[in-house]
Amino acid sequence: MLEVKNLxxxxxxKDILKDINFKVKNGENLCIVGPNGCGKSTLLKSIANLLEHRGSVIIDGKEVSSMDKKSFARKVGLMSQITQIYFPYTIYDTVSLGRYAYSKGALSKLSKEDDKIILESIEKVGLLDIKDKMITELSGGQIQRVFLARVFAQDPDIILLDEPTNHLDLKNQIDLLENLKEWISVNNKIVVGVLHDLNLVQYFADNVLMLKDGEIVAYGDPQEVLNDPILDDLYGIDIKGFMTEILRKWDTPIDNKKRIVK
Ligand SMILES: Nc1ncnc2c1ncn2[C@@H]1O[C@H](COP(=O)(O)OP(=O)(O)OP(=O)(O)O)[C@@H](O)[C@H]1O
Incomplete structure (x- = not known):
């Protein structure tokens, strides 16, 4: 269980987040939504113990700021926004970094068990056939999947994701979310993710937490939260109207004369 109290x-x-309170039970995910700059990444960084906070972030009864680095890494894995890659590691090497939390010392070798978990994690994201390729030679979407495999290899109880789908095409976005849903339900784990695409939130979220200027303005079931009139206020557009208009366009019968087919 993840509990955030008076955070x-x-x-x-200067406080960006003000009096944040919520709980996420094992076997569930929580999606954090809200306009640019409202504090979504700051919330993830606070849970990931990368920012000092007041109040509490408690995982399975323990305050995160009192955990040592390795115990924390066994509990929480963070996949943040990937902008640029500087280091020339192979996919396998990059994913193996996820096993740090279980290593005995800085120079300790990977065990057979580590190797098995690393390969399984790479297979889970569909990159096993190119596991020895340098990550500097990969597409944005492939890199995204390598970093997801690294978090899987870390085998934490909670995965925190900051915009995990931003380099992925639609099929890969859905695959990634399905992958995470399965990981949550099979292992009774938790995912807390920032997603900008509200359609994906409708599809994926067990619960939604909506932030405005660092404060929670709505929380709960995605269908209810995303239908709250506050949404339009928050984003400054008629979101449901916009989505419905797009759906109408998808429904338009096709005019074969206007199609260009090679
Ligand atoms: N390292 C930093 N130092 C100072 N201020 C920061 C820092 N990072 C973020 N902020 C500020 O904190 C506020 C919240 O930023 P945050 O990145 O949490 O928002 P966000 O909701 O994740 O935004 P986005 O949707 O654009 O990614 C913003 O006003 C931002 O300028």
């Missing part, structure tokens, strides 16, 4: 955190002594 305040921010940068340079």
């Amino acid at each position: 305040y955190s921010g940068y340079d002594g």
